[in-house]
Amino acid sequence: MLMKVTDANSVRVFDPRGIVESANTPIAARAKKLDGLRLAILDNSKWNANKILRTSTAALENSVNFAKVNYYVKHSFSKDAAPEMIAEIAANNDLVLTAIGDCGSCCSCCIRDSVALEKLGIPAAAIITTEFERETELTRTALGMQGLIPVVIDHPVSSITQAEVESRAAQVALQAPKVWLGK
Numbered sequence: 001m002l003m004k005v006t007d008a009n010s011v012r013v014f015d016p017r018g019i020v021e022s023a024n025t026p027i028a029a030r031a032k033k034l035d036g037l038r039l040a041i042l043d044n045s046k047w048n049a050n051k052i053l054r055t056s057t058a059a060l061e062n063s064v065n066f067a068k069v070n071y072y073v074k075h076s077f078s079k080d081a082a083p084e085m086i087a088e089i090a091a092n093n094d095l096v097l098t099a100i101g102d103c104g105s106c107c108s109c110c111i112r113d114s115v116a117l118e119k120l121g122i123p124a125a126a127i128i129t130t131e132f133e134r135e136t137e138l139t140r141t142a143l144g145m146q147g148l149i150p151v152v153i154d155h156p157v158s159s160i161t162q163a164e165v166e167s168r169a170a171q172v173a174l175q176a177p178k179v180w181l182g183k
Contacts, residue, residue: 022144028118030182031094034064040093040122041069044077044110047158049100051165052127052172056097059166059173074113078105081113090120095180097172101128101136101150102157111139114148124148125179127172129155151175 031037039060041053050073057069070093074081077100081089089096096117101107107128114124128136128150140148152175153168160168177183 022142024146025115025119025144027145027147027182028121028123030123031180034066034095034177034180036065036067037094038068038070038092039066040089040096041071042081042089042096042098042113043071043073044098044100044106044113045074046077046100046102046106048160048165049077049157051162052153052157052168053097053099055165055169056099056127056172056176059169060097060176062173064177074109078109080109080116083116086113086116086120090117090122093122096122096124097127097151097176098124099127100157101126101132102155103132104135107132107135108139111136111148111150112143114150115140115143115145118145118148123180123182125151125172125176127151127153129153129157131155149179151179 043049043053072089098110098113101110110126114126117124130152133152136150140146151172153171
């Protein structure tokens, strides 16, 4: 608990939990169809994020004919994407798939990146794991974008086999189109 002594006879106590005040910001307009759209893949460089994203992209391409798939890599999973990268993604893509949120800071940053892109009109599907659903909900609320629905896959991700990567990619292929289309 934080304290501040105001004089010799009194102590002012601050509640460290605080109060989060934010206005709700709507998500980006959703596409009517996915075929012909440009997909951005934003890899946060976490262990196995690239495998999950590439395998998920291949699974998605079984049912969606993307006009183009563009790959972007952040060099730190515990930092938000640079504003220049967010602007480039928004300028050159219609949808984004980002991963992976399977711990505290990486989960928060995936959601923050998705919120930034949603504010620029790009529907974003952030992949997180089951263990971080509550944290994601709190982050979305704190950022004022409660309508941003994540793609939730089984935990863990960092120490999985290729068969488990394919299983998680199948989960992404089922959920991401629903996120992008708002269903």
